[in-house]
Amino acid sequence: MSVPKAPLAHNLKIALVQLKAGADKTANLAKVSSFIKNAVTQSTIGKLDLVMLPECFNSPYAVDQFRNYAELVPSGETTHLLSLLAKEHEVYIIGGSIPELDPSTDKIFNTSLTFSPQGEVIAKHRKAHLFDINIPDGITFQESVTLSAGDKATVFKLGEFGNVGLGICYDIRFPELAMVASRNPWNSFAMFYPGAFNTTTGPLHWHLLARSRAVDNEIFTVLCSPARDVGGSGYQAYGHSLVADPYGNIIVEAGEGEEIVYAELDKSLLPKAREAIPVHYQRRFEIYDDFVGEGKVKVSDK
Numbered sequence: 001m002s003v004p005k006a007p008l009a010h011n012l013k014i015a016l017v018q019l020k021a022g023a024d025k026t027a028n029l030a031k032v033s034s035f036i037k038n039a040v041t042q043s044t045i046g047k048l049d050l051v052m053l054p055e056c057f058n059s060p061y062a063v064d065q066f067r068n069y070a071e072l073v074p075s076g077e078t079t080h081l082l083s084l085l086a087k088e089h090e091v092y093i094i095g096g097s098i099p100e101l102d103p104s105t106d107k108i109f110n111t112s113l114t115f116s117p118q119g120e121v122i123a124k125h126r127k128a129h130l131f132d133i134n135i136p137d138g139i140t141f142q143e144s145v146t147l148s149a150g151d152k153a154t155v156f157k158l159g160e161f162g163n164v165g166l167g168i169c170y171d172i173r174f175p176e177l178a179m180v181a182s183r184n185p186w187n188s189f190a191m192f193y194p195g196a197f198n199t200t201t202g203p204l205h206w207h208l209l210a211r212s213r214a215v216d217n218e219i220f221t222v223l224c225s226p227a228r229d230v231g232g233s234g235y236q237a238y239g240h241s242l243v244a245d246p247y248g249n250i251i252v253e254a255g256e257g258e259e260i261v262y263a264e265l266d267k268s269l270l271p272k273a274r275e276a277i278p279v280h281y282q283r284r285f286e287i288y289d290d291f292v293g294e295g296k297v298k299v300s301d302k
C-alpha cells in the first residue's frame with residue numbers, strides 16, 4: 001500500500017512593503033498597520049503567505065537616533081504589534097528591522113524579527129556586519145558609533161515552505177551568509193534582506209548584489225527598502241525593493257516612493273537552475289581549503 005504523500009507547498013506568495021518612516025514612532029507604527037492590511041486585502045496574486053517590511057521601519061535611519069527609538073525584544077510595542085498583525089492577517093511577517101535595546105549589556109542592535117501566522121516570533125537576526133563606510137563626495141556612515149554587531153548567521157524554517165536565510169542590508173555584501181544558508185545542512189531556498197541602501201551605494205550595487213547572491217547560490221534573494229524621503233534632510237534610502245530569482249532575473253521591482261509589490265517564489269526553479277548551470281554541485285572545496293589559514297596559499301610557479 002502506498003503511503004499518501006504530504007501535499008507540496010504552493011509558491012510562496014509575498015508582498016514587499018516599501019514605506020517611509022518619520023520621526024513620529026506612533027505614526028510609523030500606524031502606517032505599518034495600514035500598509036500590511038492593504039498588502040493583504042489588495043493582493044494581486046491571491047492569498048498572501050508573507051509580508052516583508054524594510055530596515056528601520058519604526059525609526060529614522062540615523063546613528064544618533066537609534067538609542068531613542070530602541071525597544072526591548074520581545075516585550076516592546078513593535079514586537080507586540082507585529083505579532084498581532086501576523087495573527088490577524090494569518091501571514092508570516094518578516095519585520096524589517098528595529099533598534100533593539102539589550103538590557104543586560106545596554107547595547108543597541110539593529111534587529112529583525114520574523115513572525116509566524118500564529119503571531120509567534122520564529123526568528124531573530126541582529127545585523128552582523130555594521131555599515132561603517134566613507135565614500136569621498138558620497139556618503140559617510142558609522143553605525144558602530146551607537147550599534148553593536150550581532151554574532152550569528154540566521155536560518156529558519158518557514159513552515160511547509162522550507163528553510164530561508166536572513167541578513168540585514170550591509171550583510172548582503174558578505175556572500176558567506178547566503179552561501180552557508182543555501183548549502184547543506186540548511187538548504188535555504190531564499191535569502192531575505194531588509195535593507196536601506198542610499199542614493200550613492202544604491203545605484204552602484206543594489207541590483208548587482210541582489211543578483212549576485214541569487215546567482216552564486218541559485219536561490220531567490222528578496223530585498224525590501226524604505227521609500228525615498230524626497231525633499232527630506234535625513235538619510236535618503238534608495239527604494240527599489242525587489243526579488244531576484246535563482247537565475248538572477250529580477251522578477252519584480254518597486255520604484256522609489258511608497259509602494260507595495262508582489263511576487264510568487266516558485267521553489268521548483270531551484271533544481272531547474274541547478275541542473276541547467278550546475279555550479280551548486282561543482283564546487284571544489286578541496287581547493288578553497290588552501291585559502292583558509294595563514295601561509296596555506298599555494299602559489300603557482302608558472
Ligand SMILES: NC(=O)CC(=O)C(=O)O
Nearest residue numbers: 131169170196197198201
Ligand atoms: N545601509 C546599509 O547597511 C548598507 C548600505 O547602504 C550599503 O551597503 O551600501
